[in-house]
Amino acid sequence: xxxxxxxxxxxxxxxxxxxxxxxxxxxxxxxxxxxxxxxxxxxxxxxxxxxxxxxxxxxxxxxxxxxxxxxxxxxxxxxxxxxxxxxxxxxxxxxxxxxxxxxxxxxxxxxxxxxxxxxxxxxxxxxxxxxxxxxxxxxxxxxxxxxxxxxxxxxxxxxxxxxxxxxxxxxxxxxxxxxxxxxxxxxxxxxxxxxxxxxxxxxxxxxxxxxxxxxxxxxxxxxxxxxxxxxxxxxxxxxxxxxxxxxxxxxxxxxxxxxxxxxxxxxxxxxxxxxxxxxxxxxxxxx
Amino acid sequence: xxxxxxxxxxxxxxxxxxxxxxxxxxxxxxxxxxxxxxxxxxxxxxxxxxxxxxxxxxxxxxxxxxxxxxxxxxxxxxxxxxxxxxxxxxxxxxxxxxxxxxxxxxxxxxxxxxxxxxxxxxxxxxxxxxxxxxxxxxxxxxxxxxxxxxxxxxxxxxxxxxxxxxxxxxxxxxxxxxxxxxxxxxxxxxxxxxxxxxxxxxxxxxxxxxxxxxxxxxxxxxxxxxxxxxxxxxxxxxxxxxxxxxxxxxxxxxxxxxxxxxxxxxxxxxxxxxxxxxxxxxxxxxxxxxxxxxxxxxxxxxxxxxxxxxxxxxxxxxxxxxxxxxxxxxxxxxxxxxxxxxxxxxxxxxxxxxxxxxxxxxxxxxxxxxxxxxxxxxxxxxxxxxxxxxxxxxxxxxxxxxxxxxxxxxxxxxxxxxxxxx
Numbered sequence: 001x002x003x004x005x006x007x008x009x010x011x012x013x014x015x016x017x018x019x020x021x022x023x024x025x026x027x028x029x030x031x032x033x034x035x036x037x038x039x040x041x042x043x044x045x046x047x048x049x050x051x052x053x054x055x056x057x058x059x060x061x062x063x064x065x066x067x068x069x070x071x072x073x074x075x076x077x078x079x080x081x082x083x084x085x086x087x088x089x090x091x092x093x094x095x096x097x098x099x100x101x102x103x104x105x106x107x108x109x110x111x112x113x114x115x116x117x118x119x120x121x122x123x124x125x126x127x128x129x130x131x132x133x134x135x136x137x138x139x140x141x142x143x144x145x146x147x148x149x150x151x152x153x154x155x156x157x158x159x160x161x162x163x164x165x166x167x168x169x170x171x172x173x174x175x176x177x178x179x180x181x182x183x184x185x186x187x188x189x190x191x192x193x194x195x196x197x198x199x200x201x202x203x204x205x206x207x208x209x210x211x212x213x214x215x216x217x218x219x220x221x222x223x224x225x226x227x228x229x230x231x232x233x234x235x236x237x238x239x240x241x242x243x244x245x246x247x248x249x250x251x252x253x254x255x256x257x258x259x260x261x262x263x264x265x266x267x268x269x270x271x272x273x274x275x276x277x278x279x280x281x282x283x284x285x286x287x
Numbered sequence: 288x289x290x291x292x293x294x295x296x297x298x299x300x301x302x303x304x305x306x307x308x309x310x311x312x313x314x315x316x317x318x319x320x321x322x323x324x325x326x327x328x329x330x331x332x333x334x335x336x337x338x339x340x341x342x343x344x345x346x347x348x349x350x351x352x353x354x355x356x357x358x359x360x361x362x363x364x365x366x367x368x369x370x371x372x373x374x375x376x377x378x379x380x381x382x383x384x385x386x387x388x389x390x391x392x393x394x395x396x397x398x399x400x401x402x403x404x405x406x407x408x409x410x411x412x413x414x415x416x417x418x419x420x421x422x423x424x425x426x427x428x429x430x431x432x433x434x435x436x437x438x439x440x441x442x443x444x445x446x447x448x449x450x451x452x453x454x455x456x457x458x459x460x461x462x463x464x465x466x467x468x469x470x471x472x473x474x475x476x477x478x479x480x481x482x483x484x485x486x487x488x489x490x491x492x493x494x495x496x497x498x499x500x501x502x503x504x505x506x507x508x509x510x511x512x513x514x515x516x517x518x519x520x521x522x523x524x525x526x527x528x529x530x531x532x533x534x535x536x537x538x539x540x541x542x543x544x545x546x547x548x549x550x551x552x553x554x555x556x557x558x559x560x561x562x563x564x565x566x567x568x569x570x571x572x573x574x575x576x577x578x579x580x581x582x583x584x585x586x587x588x589x590x591x592x593x594x595x596x597x598x599x600x601x602x603x604x605x606x607x608x609x610x611x612x613x614x615x616x617x618x619x620x621x622x623x624x625x626x627x628x629x630x631x632x633x634x635x636x637x638x639x640x641x642x643x644x645x646x647x648x649x650x651x652x653x654x655x656x657x658x659x660x661x662x663x664x665x666x667x668x669x670x671x672x673x674x675x676x677x678x679x680x681x682x683x684x685x686x687x688x689x690x691x692x693x694x695x696x697x698x699x700x701x702x703x704x705x706x707x708x709x
Contacts (some may be wrong), residue, residue: 019396021378022389044421048407048414127422128381128402240317284383285302 028277035131042133042140049112049141060259064145066154068106075100088219089249090192091160099216099240103152104173105146106182106236107207109139113186117194119200121287131280132273136191139183146175157247167246170198174242181235181265183206187272191279195286215240219250220257232260235268292474292505293356293379297388299529300349300374346560348374350529351388356507358394358473361500363520363537364509365544366671369561371529372509376400376478379507394505397423397472403463408452412443412451412462415451419466433469441465460488465629468495474505493519513541513616528561545614556674557599567604568668571639572597573675575657578644587682588689588699592648594622596641598661605663607641609674613658613697619650620698625662649698651691652681 035042054060068183072093079085080092087095113135117124120134157164195201214236220228232238232254238261349371356362364372375382378392380398405422407417416437420430430437438444441462443454453461477496496519500506510516516523516537523540525533533543557571577586578593586592596607604623611616622643624631657673660667683689689699 016395017395019381019392020389021381022387023385023387023390040427041421044418048410048418051414052407111361115475122401123405123422125377125382126404127398127424129422129424285378 010017030273035132038130041129042137045137046140050144063149068104068149072097072100073196085218090248093163094115094160101149102178102239102243103216105142106178107144109182110186113138114189114193117190124283124287135186160286165249170246173241178239180269184268184272191276194283229256229260232257233264235265291355292358294391296353298352298385299387299572301345301347301386303345347529352531358505359503361506361520363516363523366526367561370526372526376476376509380476394473396474397470398476399467400478411450412447414465437465476507478509563670564667568598568600570597570659570669575677585680587680589647589682589684592645594643598639601639607661609657609659614654649677651697652679654678
């Protein structure tokens with residue numbers, strides 16, 4: 001042990017780590033480098049979120065599947081059977097489920113990341129680390145749920161004998177788009193939540209409205225161009241229609257729409273990240 | 288390598304009163320606040336005229352603090368609640384930002400503001416070691432390398448894969464401290480971790496701290512335990528109202544601290560601002576006497592003692608807890624009015640006062656300090672350190688004279704001997 005600590009000292013003598021502490025200016029840089037330096041912490045926080053989520057619930061991983069599945073059944077019954085909403089020639093249950101899988105990922109990520117800072121209050125008050133890791137880890141942990149639900153989606157496709165198109169290769173990018181959107185809104189909400197605790201009540205409401213503003217239960221083909229592209233400014237429109245196109249071969253040709261969505265979601269992410277960093281210095285004092 | 292480990296230059300931190308009392312807001316509050324502003328201004332004129340900042344909306348928790356710490360120095364930070372010790376440590380640990388000034392730290396920093404930060408009750412001991420280690424800034428490879436050492440230090444080998452929620456509080460603390468103790472930083476910032484846990488655990492912590500200090504690392508140590516500061520630190524910095532009051536040897540700073548504690552008793556307790564709690568009920572004064580009609584009589588070992596606490600805004604279910612400390616800051620005994628006994632009584636003529644009576648004061652001659660906390664319905668209303676001081680003179684317990692033997696305890700107990708010869 002003695003030799004080891006000696007070699008440590010030697011290393012640090014050659015390269016002493018110097019930290020300067022001073023009041024930051026009102027707008028600070030994103031400092032993504034420090035996020036990279038703390039990637040192991042990001043890994044552990046994500047891993048903790050996943051582990052705890054499945055440990056604390058009776059049904060564990062089944063929740064990841066049950067949630068979109070029950071919504072799909074309800075939508076199929078009311079919108080598919082009773083109202084007979086058009087579904088671009090795809091069996092309605094499959095049509096709804098292909099949208100609900102990325103939607104659930106987005107909605108859960110948004111819900112949980114909004115509360116992530118407040119529920120980590122003790123960490124914020126006692127230890128230094130890049131605060132961005134908390135909401136990022138929360139949304140990342142949802143990927144496991146997504147993968148489980150995605151497997152069910154593939155099974156459902158097999159059941160309806162729908163062969164995925166070659167465009168399935170785009171799904172990781174579409175998932176990334178859902179991730180960016182979820183994180184972007186989550187950053188805004190989590191930072192606001194530290195200061196204004198009403199945000200906790202606003203988020204479920206926001207998610208609910210957003211669900212109906214997104215073509216989950218109905219197709220975006222109800223709209224004609226150029227309105228469909230404008231509709232794409234809701235980032236989840238591009239995600240949902242993109243999934244249907246990539247997996248089910250729905251004839252939505254969502255190119256422009258996805259571009260509009262990508263633009264909107266990046267805008268939300270960048271502004272969210274800057275707002276988060278701007279508020280970050282007050283977190284420990286306020287939370 | 289630079290000959291300075293920590294350099295602090297003109298560091299200041301301002302809190303708005305709002306964030307100090309009720310930290311977060313709601314949108315509703317923000318809106319109603321605007322409407323209530325004139326009313327609040329009227330109210331606060333009556334209640335808060337004892338603030339130390341000129342600006343009534345903010346307090347300087349730290350004001351123009353400067354000092355340097357050389358590598359290998361072990362510095363104790365002492366001072367009352369609200370003196371700025373923890374704020375200073377939090378700034379150096381980069382948890383919160385200073386309002387003005389700057390600090391420079393050369394070397395790897397390990398901060399230990401609380402043990403077990405980020406521990407999750409559902410996860411096993413093993414999982415928590417990795418999680419907590421990562422939170423404290425350890426690399427995964429380092430944690431792996433030191434894993435066995437941590438487990439054996441914590442003495443939890445058998446329970447390493449048991450969820451932490453099944454641990455006893457002692458096991459939990461040992462594990463939490465074990466992770467922190469293996470951080471191997473060059474500069475260690477420690478806040479009052481020794482205040483938790485049983486005596487054996489505290490001993491272990493102090494042992495580990497001594498080891499760390501002996502290895503030539505720089506330590507900044509906040510504590511109310513003057514004996515620990517005296518034993519561990521080569522230097523003491525005494526903070527008073529957010530500024531450096533004394534920066535000297537540990538012993539000199541401790542005695543300066545104890546002197547100011549005594550001076551503050553003379554002033555009216557309501558004017559003191561170094562208090563915690565909601566403040567709806569406040570401690571206005573303490574009278575310590577023997578309870579005899581003759582006020583000239585002084586407290587002495589074995590005589591009765593009466594502690595009378597005057598409160599403002601007293602209401603039903605108000606309780607008072609006070610602790611007597613010796614002049615090293617070691618707690619000796621705690622008295623809690625919320626815990627009822629058969630001899631407790633009510634007296635409606637007592638207006639706004641709680642009285643605690645001791646038939647025989649079991650303290651050896653010397654000087655003692657009293658910390659007081661007032662609660663109502665489980666909420667802390669007021670807390671004052673050094674709310675009162677009293678001197679105990681030489682006396683006797685049931686006729687047996689008691690004299691002070693230095694270092695042989697502060698408490699004397701009623702007892703009798705049996706011996707074969709008279």
